[in-house]
Amino acid sequence: MLRLEGVKSGYGGIEALKGVDLVVRQGEIVALIGANGAGKSTTLKTISGLLQTREGRIVYQGEEIQNLPPEEIVKKGLIQVPEGRRIFPKFTVLENLEIGAYLRRDALGTQADLRYCLELFPILAERRQQKAGTLSGGEQQMLAIARALMARPKLLLLDEPSLGLAPLIIQQIFEIIKIINQERQMTIFLIEQNASLALKSANCAFVMENGHITLSGKAGDLAQSVEVKQAYLGI
Amino acid sequence: MDGQYFFELAFSGLTRGSIYALIALGYTMVYGILGLINFAHGEVYMISAFVGLTAAAICSLLGFSLWAVLLLTLLFAAAYGAAYGYTIEKVAYRPLRGANRLAPLISAIGMSIFLREYVILAQTADFVAFPSLLYNLVEVDFLSDYIGSGELILTLVSLTVLGGLFLFLRYTQTGRAMRAIEQDREMAMLLGVKVDQVISLTFVIGSALAAVGAVLISSHMGQINYNIGFLVGIKAFTAAVLGGIGSVAGAALGGLVLGLVEAFAAGYVSSDYEDVFAFGCLVLILIFRPAGILGQQQSEKV
Numbered sequence: 001m002l003r004l005e006g007v008k009s010g011y012g013g014i015e016a017l018k019g020v021d022l023v024v025r026q027g028e029i030v031a032l033i034g035a036n037g038a039g040k041s042t043t044l045k046t047i048s049g050l051l052q053t054r055e056g057r058i059v060y061q062g063e064e065i066q067n068l069p070p071e072e073i074v075k076k077g078l079i080q081v082p083e084g085r086r087i088f089p090k091f092t093v094l095e096n097l098e099i100g101a102y103l104r105r106d107a108l109g110t111q112a113d114l115r116y117c118l119e120l121f122p123i124l125a126e127r128r129q130q131k132a133g134t135l136s137g138g139e140q141q142m143l144a145i146a147r148a149l150m151a152r153p154k155l156l157l158l159d160e161p162s163l164g165l166a167p168l169i170i171q172q173i174f175e176i177i178k179i180i181n182q183e184r185q186m187t188i189f190l191i192e193q194n195a196s197l198a199l200k201s202a203n204c205a206f207v208m209e210n211g212h213i214t215l216s217g218k219a220g221d222l223a224q225s226v227e228v229k230q231a232y233l234g235i
Numbered sequence: 236m237d238g239q240y241f242f243e244l245a246f247s248g249l250t251r252g253s254i255y256a257l258i259a260l261g262y263t264m265v266y267g268i269l270g271l272i273n274f275a276h277g278e279v280y281m282i283s284a285f286v287g288l289t290a291a292a293i294c295s296l297l298g299f300s301l302w303a304v305l306l307l308t309l310l311f312a313a314a315y316g317a318a319y320g321y322t323i324e325k326v327a328y329r330p331l332r333g334a335n336r337l338a339p340l341i342s343a344i345g346m347s348i349f350l351r352e353y354v355i356l357a358q359t360a361d362f363v364a365f366p367s368l369l370y371n372l373v374e375v376d377f378l379s380d381y382i383g384s385g386e387l388i389l390t391l392v393s394l395t396v397l398g399g400l401f402l403f404l405r406y407t408q409t410g411r412a413m414r415a416i417e418q419d420r421e422m423a424m425l426l427g428v429k430v431d432q433v434i435s436l437t438f439v440i441g442s443a444l445a446a447v448g449a450v451l452i453s454s455h456m457g458q459i460n461y462n463i464g465f466l467v468g469i470k471a472f473t474a475a476v477l478g479g480i481g482s483v484a485g486a487a488l489g490g491l492v493l494g495l496v497e498a499f500a501a502g503y504v505s506s507d508y509e510d511v512f513a514f515g516c517l518v519l520i521l522i523f524r525p526a527g528i529l530g531q532q533q534s535e536k537v
Contacts, residue, residue, distance in 0.1 A: 048425060074427035086422040088415055099411050103427040151426065 001026040001187055002047070002078075002155060006056035007066070009046040016042040018211035019056065024155065029181050029188045031198035031219060033232060034208035040191045041083050043208070044159050047189075048080045049073045060155070075103055077154030083163065083191075085144040089133025093124050096132050096143055100150030110150070117146040120176060138169035145173070149180065155187045156180070162194050170194070174201050195232035199223040207232070239380060244502040245495065246382040246390075250455075252494020253393035257448035258471035259478070259486040260400065261320075261441030267417040267481040268437050270336065274343035275323050276445060277468020278350035283316035283446030284365070284453040284463060285358055291366050291454075305368045309392075312450045313443040320442025321435055329431070347464075354461040361460060368454040389451045396447055397487055400440070404483060413437060417481070473517045479530025488528060492516070 002024040010016040016039045024030045034040050045051040046066075047058060053066035065073055088096050097117060101110045118125035121142045127135065132143055141161055148156060158177070162170040178201055180186050192198035199205055199219045207215035207228060215227060222228050258280060265273045290311035294304040327342045369385035378387065404410035412433050415423040424430055452467070453459045470493065478489025493513055500512035520527065 050421060050424065069429075070424040071427045071429050074425065080425050082422065082425060086419055086425075088418045088422070090414070090418055091411075095411065099408075099415050099423075099426060102408060102412060147426075 001061060002189070003059045004043075004047070004056065005059070007043075007046060007053055007058060008055040009042060009051050009053050011042075011051070015054075016211055017046060020208075020211070020213055022206045022213055022216065024187060024189050025204075026187055027181075027185055028203040029177065029190060029201055031190045031192055031202035031205040032208055033192055033195040033198050033205060033228075035232075036193065038208040039211040040193075040208055041159055042211075044080060044082075044157050044189075044191060047073075047157065048078060071103070074151065077152070078157060079148045079151045079153035079155075080157040081144045081148045081159060081161065083159040085137075085140045087132045087135075087140050087143050087147065089131065091132055092129050093132055093135070093143060094128045096147050097124075097150050100147035101152075103151065109152070113150055113152060117149050120149075120179070121146055138165050138173070141165060141169075141173060142176075145176070145180075153186060155189060158188060158190045160191055160193060162192060162197060170197065177201060195228065196223070199228075199233075240502065242381045244498045246378075246386065247502075248495035248498030249491065250382070250386045250390045250494070251497060252474075252491035253390050253397070254448045254452050254467075254490070255471050255474040255493050256397060256487040256490025257393050257444045258467060259474040259490045260397070260483060261445050262472050262475040263478070263480055263483060263486040264413070264437050264441050266475070267483070268413065268420075268434055269328070269339075271328065271339050272343065272472070273323075273328075273438075273441075274340075274468075275327070275346040275350060276441065277464030277471070278347050279316050279319050279323070279442045279464075280445040280449045280467055281459070281461060281464030282319055282350060282354060283312045283442075284449040284459045285354060286315040287312035287446070287450040287453060288363065288365055288459065291368060291450075295366070301368070301372055305372070308368060309447055309450050312446040316442040316446030316449070317439040320438040320445075323442075324435055324438040329434075351461050351464070358461070362458045363460065365453040365457055365459050367457060369451070385455060389455055392451060393448065396444060400444065401483070401487075403440075409433070409436065470513065473513065476527055477517055477520050479527025482527070482529045482531075485527055485529035492528070 004020050004022050007020045008015060008017050020043060032040050032043065042051065046053055049068055049070040057064055058066040060076060060078065065076065088099065091099065097114060104110050123139055124143060124146055127139070132140065135143060161173050174197060177188060181188050190198060190202060199222055202219040204217060205219045205222050206213050207222065215222060215225070261276045262273060265271060287308050291304060291308045294307045299307065323346055327346045328339050331339045331342055367385065369388050372388055373384050375384045375387055404414060412423060412428045415428065416430055416433055420430055474489035474493045475486045477493055478485030478487070493516065496516050497509040497513050501509040
């Protein structure tokens with residue numbers, strides 16, 4: 001569904017991605033794990049068009065999408081939930097969800113998805129008129145995911161959904177990620193520092209170090225591999 | 236100090252204030268989205284007044300009714316002002332996006348000087364008479380002790396336009412996109428908002444509002460020249476800061492507060508001192524509530 005081939009990108013004079021190759025297959029949950037500063041978030045920003053692809057190709061459903069403007073990429077169904085949630089704090093929960101459907105013109109489908117999101121996250125239904133800035137971190141993460149769902153993604157890009165959250169909330173969020181993947185047949189590309197968690201939920205995974213992919217394979221196999229165990233799982 | 240006089244002043248303040256509010260919105264919306272003080276905004280106001288003058292003259296010559304003249308003049312000036320706003324953003328600010336914050340500021344001042352000189356050369360440096368489009372439109376009985384029919388129409392038109400803007404910002408997807416960009420531009424992009432387009436639209440709307448204000452107040456004052464944008468611009472900017480720059484409701488509130496302060500100062504003290512009170516009010520707000528009445532206290536991130 002999505003393939004990166006030798007993608008290089010970065011910020012100003014710094015090259016953060018030094019030729020990344022990876023594949024996300026339809027219907028799977030694919031995890032990208034690695035240490036802080038390995039280039040995981042940069043990978044996501046490059047896919048969603050916030051950063052220029054300096055070299056290489058990004059192919060999505062048979063079409064090259066590198067260096068398209070972000071709104072064109074969103075239109076194709078690649079929706080990103082960025083690191084740090086980035087909900088709109090002055091909007092109510094409901095307004096946040098509605099702006100998620102910004103590009104959609106099918107009122108009925110949007111309504112249906114709104115109902116779905118509120119069922120998926122009952123806490124958001126309870127707080128729908130509350131300003132999003134007053135939500136707790138976990139609720140904000142749920143809102144960020146729900147907002148992305150409102151755009152009806154074909155491929156959902158999640159950047160560190162566990163960041164700064166309590167273990168119980170993290171568990172809840174990962175369960176929901178699995179539910180979305182199964183119920184909606186939504187492909188999910190997940191970036192995580194928390195490797196053990198990511199490997200438990202994902203079908204396959206890539207390990208990133210210093211702007212390169214160093215390991216890849218089935219999530220279960222990677223969880224057993226000596227390198228990953230030592231470097232990321234702390235076993 | 237009888238009640239009659241008080242209400243007269245209050246209505247006069249409301250009239251002024253609603254105009255300040257209209258113009259202040261242009262400052263505050265642009266500031267909210269770009270973090271830029273658009274110094275050329277007052278000049279858009281001034282040019283729209285000249286355009287309004289031409290439009291009013293043409294419409295009168297064609298023999299339209301008084302209402303039609305007012306409406307067409309407003310529409311024409313708004314369209315023209317909007318075109319100016321759009322162009323100014325495209326020429327003076329867009330190429331500097333991402334540059335140092337000072338660069339667009341200087342560009343704004345340059346644009347302002349350019350437009351004033353342009354009007355002096357293309358039109359005149361003298362005052363020209365502006366027709367009073369607002370009078371003899373309606374007979375008002377019930378409020379006539381307090382407010383003239385012209386002021387009443389002026390206030391009603393500007394409050395209606397303000398109300399329309401609030402509804403637009405609150406209930407349309409585009410209005411929501413504007414408020415989203417204000418909060419987090421990159422995130423808005425990630426939801427598919429075409430940020431450049433929305434920024435252009437912000438300038439278009441702000442300038443159209445300024446143009447409406449220009450036609451209304453010019454026909455109230457009876458004369459215009461190349462310099463009218465300056466004082467009104469400063470006043471409207473004061474109103475925006477007073478209310479909390481970046482906040483739309485704040486700009487409206489700041490405009491009304493400023494108008495009322497001026498009217499009461501002029502009425503109870505002396506009209507020579509109305510500006511002293513207006514800016515004194517700004518100084519007080521800046522000392523005790525630097526973010527403005529409705530502004531949020533921003534803590535500098537270190």
